[in-house]
Amino acid sequence: MLLTPQQVKSQKDRLKQSELEHFSQTDINSLISDRTLFCDNLLKQLWAQFELDKTELALVAVGGYGRKEMFPLSDLDFLILSEQQNSPELAQKISQFIQFLWDCGFDVGAAVRTLAECDAEGRKDITIATNLLESRLLIGNEKIFKKLTALLWPPDFWDRETFFNAKVQEKTERYQRYHNTSYNLEPDIKHSPGGLRDLHLIYWIALRHSNVMTLDEILQSGFIYPEEYSLLQESQQFLFKVRFALHLILKRYDNRLLFDRQIKVAELLGFEGEGNQGVERMMKRFFQALNNISSLSDLLTKHYREHFLRQVSCGKIEALDSNFAIQNNEIVLRNEHIFMQQPDTILDLFAHHANQPQTEIHSATLRKLHLALSQLQAPLSQQPLAREKFLRLFNLPKAIRRAISPMHKYGVLTAYLPQWKAIEGLMQFDLFHAYTVDEHTLRVLQKLESFLEEDQRELHPICARIFSAFSDRTLLYIAALFHDIAKGRGGDHAKLGAQDVSEFAQQHGFERREIETMAWLVEQHLLMSITAQRRDIHDPEVVLNFAEKVKNKVRLDLLICLTVADICATSSTLWNSWKRALFTSLYEYTNQQFAQGMDELIDTDEQVQDNKKQALALLQSQGFMDDVTALWARCSDDYFLRNTPKQLAWHATLLTDFCDDILVKISNRFSQGGTDMFLYCQDQAQLFHKVASTVAAKKFSIHSAQISTSLDGYVLDTFVITELNGIPLKNARRRELESAITDTLRSGKTPKVGTLGNQKLQHFNVQTEVRFLAMNRSDHTEMELFALDKAGLLAEVSQVFAELGLNLLNAKITTIGEKAEDFFMLTNKNGTALTETERKELEVRLKNQLN
Structure with a gap:
């Protein structure tokens, strides 16, 4: 019976449902193997259905499919191989075969090439060459597949050194994209440092060198130690399990462990605990696996370069002490058992590394270190001599970069500090x-x-x-x-x-x-x-x-x-x-x-005068000759304290000859990482609420607000704002906001703020908390607000202030990830601190508004 795309989709759905139901009880290798077998059998059946079994073609699995690493959303990568160019009729059949797979919902990575094309393309492109090296015959012409294999092994087809260097360069570029750390909190299982690509690098090097494809074969070849094999195997199994679970919960291919996905994957893997404990436990193990793989990948690539590519010479050996020497700019052991015999000498290694900035640590030294650390019975810090050596490290040149950071990377900090x-x-x-x-x-x-x-x-x-x-x-x-x-x-x-x-x-x-x-x-x-x-x-x-x-x-x-x-x-x-x-x-x-002295409060007059003096100097350097005395006479000392000399000078240039009723100016010249907004107008009811609502309605964020009022009732307020993604405002957006705020203040109509959802925030639970500070103050009330951050939060808060008739004197807006931690100075309608009743009402209203 001929298969239809709908029937294949049903088979895929049943397989996925079975995987979900049995995931927690099934070995991850069995899940991957069963899915690979499902794909193998389906392709073979369809090969016959499209009568391609009657041709001289070969169907070859390549890449991850060739390695038999099939996950629920993995691409179906294969090569259709021929000796000669295909006839139009045969090309039509091949096209129908590939299109059928697309219709079944597979992401197909298909190549149709002759042997000559494989040879030519493989020599030009390292990715194609790697895919071909991982090839596996599924069905079809075995002779032509053997010819393909024979093409890949001549010395001039990506010789070992060129292949190695190209793969290491790929790794370097990949690490740079992820800031050279495994520990980004939304990592990519495949591409982050320490991810599956680092494992594949080990596979590819071993494959090109000795034609072995699995960790077991690599172990048997002698390329890795049994201890390294166990750590790689354990780490690989966990990454496989996480990736399989991730693919089961997604509809489209992706390998990023985003926050919302971490919750679902942790549940699928059986990690439990109160609040976020389950997620944090899973991710802790995940990051440890990444670190294991990253460290061993570094070590094994270093080992390969040193032992198989470099022209080994008896280069000059320069003794560092009785246990260490430098050879070929690498730190080597003179006594290969010293770490076992005297564990405190482990710290000597990193002292030498700091003192010899042009050297690296030889892979053989690192392997002995790794072995010694695995057999330590007690923390290194329990040894008096080790304690002396540890403290001395901090006074060496580049102590952190050359000693402490490598110690963390290779597990020595863990061996030293139990915590x-x-x-x-x-x-x-x-x-x-x-x-x-x-x-x-x-x-x-x-x-x-x-x-x-x-x-x-x-x-x-x-x-x-x-x-x-x-x-x-x-x-x-x-x-x-x-x-x-x-x-x-x-x-x-x-x-x-x-x-x-x-x-x-x-x-x-x-x-x-x-x-x-x-x-x-x-x-x-x-x-x-x-x-x-x-x-x-x-x-x-x-x-x-x-x-x-x-x-x-x-x-x-x-x-x-x-x-x-x-x-x-x-x-x-x-x-x-x-x-x-x-x-x-x-x-x-x-x-x-x-x-x-601590007996009296500081006098801020000196700072006020200094800020004025610096601002005047800036104005004069800019050729500004107008008299600012009248302007500044209207301003309180707070204004000069809360603005920088640059801001004071800017305001003066704007206001000296200003005759209109409202001034809104926005500039990127004053706040690195944000945009400064200056507002000048006669004070009016609910002013801050109107500004905050307009900013939110235009989809900006307020990060800082300095509220000042002149002695004659004009506001001189400074805000730091950004786009919602945190970047400064471009010119068109600055002019747009200037107009919007001016219109709001002139019309007196406060814009409505729409609901601006943030997909990431829905996975976090922050209870609104209100704290009142400095309760002994009678002139104003200080309040801290802790709440789930969201676009328009400040507009909602200021609405509550407006409804209760409160006046805002000052605000500091701090966002800590998903959490807003804001500070406000307020007075009541009478211009004094809030009463106990007013504080209680404010707290209740804020919680009702924000929860």
Whole structure:
């Protein structure tokens, strides 16, 4: 009976349903094998149905299908091979055969070539050559298939070295697309560093070298050690299982583990727990598998280059000590058993790596290291000599890049610090943290070290100056190493981490004062970030309170370096010019507080005068000669504190001769990473709500709002805004928003904000929380709002303020991934702090509006 596309679709549906029903009880190899067999049998049946079995053609599976790695959404890759060009009649049959498969719902990767074309195309294109090397005869002319195989093995058809170099170059380019890390929180199972493509690289090298295709065959060939085989096999099996599950829940081919998919895949794999625990457990194991594969892929490609491609010479051996030497710019072992005999010498390896910046570590050395680590019975930190060596690493040149980071990559940090194992591959299921906890921690350390580089002086002037002045950076590096080490345990990770670093410091012989400093840094590593971004840092009381917690300038210097590095290492998009201005102001105010003593509040007059002086200098340098005295006489000191000299000068150029009623100007010149919007008009009811609603209606985001009112009742407000995807506004969009806000304020009509859904946000649950701060204030009320972030959130919040007749004095808008953490300063209708009744009503209204 002839098959129809509908019948084949039904067969595919039944197979998928069976896979779903039996997934948790079935070995992943059986699932892949059964699907591959299903495809094999179907193609053979259709080959006969289209009478192609009566020809001299060969049907050959290639690529992943050739490797027998078929997943539910895998492409059906095959080659139809002939000796000579096909006749028009035969070409028509082949076309019908391929079209039938498309009609059945397969994604078909089909090539129709002669032997000569395979030879010519394969020599030109490394991808085609690789597919051909993985070929497997399904049905048809066996003789012609053997001829194809014979074509692939002459020395001049992608010789081993050229093939190897091309594949390694592919890997390098692929790694760059994924920021050279396995730990992106929405990884690609196939292409991310450590993904299946890294496994395939090992397969391809072994295949080209000795014609073996599976891990078992590679093990038998002697190319990998049994310990390496076990780790690769275990990691491969888990990636296979995750990919198979992902394909079962998707309708279209994709290998990206996006957040919404992670939830469904974790359920299918049986990972359970409260909240997001199941997802985080699955992803932790997933990232550990990626790291295993990435490390072993690096090691084995290095091994292949050193032992099979390089012209081995007895190059000069330069002794480094009794255990290590340099040969051919690589660190080799003089005593291959030394890691087993004296485990503390493992740290010597990385000290040499830091001290010899032109060298790499030989693959044989790495393999001995890997073997020794697998047999360690206790943490390295329990050995006194190892502790001394570990601390000395932090004062070596490029200590983080050349010692600590490679130690993490090759598993030495885990072997040294017992707590490190718990954060390896530990993800946080949110939109804020771009990396796993261990990857983030390494990036904090790398960012700290980068403060020593010349190009950081402009981007991070305070941190670059402070960090380069430290004679010993060990305390700060260790605090950074421990700042997030207690994440995932439950409880306050900062307090738990402070306990961990205290125990570590005591074990490593630090003095009491040093221990207290490190513990304080870990416990308070979020203090400066919260104060700068969610408090009114121009309020002297806020500065005094912060200074009292910090206690002295040494701690302040350490804390700002750790804080800035922490922010930069969380996501590449978080640090920008307006945040730099916030942290700079808080740092300078706190230094001023320390200088004058803690008995009284700082006088901000000096900062006001300094900002005016700098703004005047900028105006004069621009050739602006008008008198700004009258304009500035109308402005409160807060205005000069809350705007930078550049902004003050900009405002002056706009307002000196301005005679209209409303001014809205938007520019990209002042905020790196965002767009500045300046609003000047006579104050009016519900002003902030009107602006926030207009911004939301035009599909922009507000990131920062500085609210100022002149002595004669005019607002001089500055906002930092972006497109919804976080990029600054282009010229046409800036002009569009200027017109829209002007129209809103003139008409008095507040635009309605439509519902702007975000697919990612629907997978997160953030309960709205309202906190009131500084309850002793009588002049205003300070409020923190925590809620699920969404487009138009600020418009909804400002609507509640408007309905209750509240006045907004200041706002700081902070988005932490899927979570909004906003700060507002408010007064009631009488211009005073909210009463207890008013606070309660505000809290209830906000929760009803946002939940």
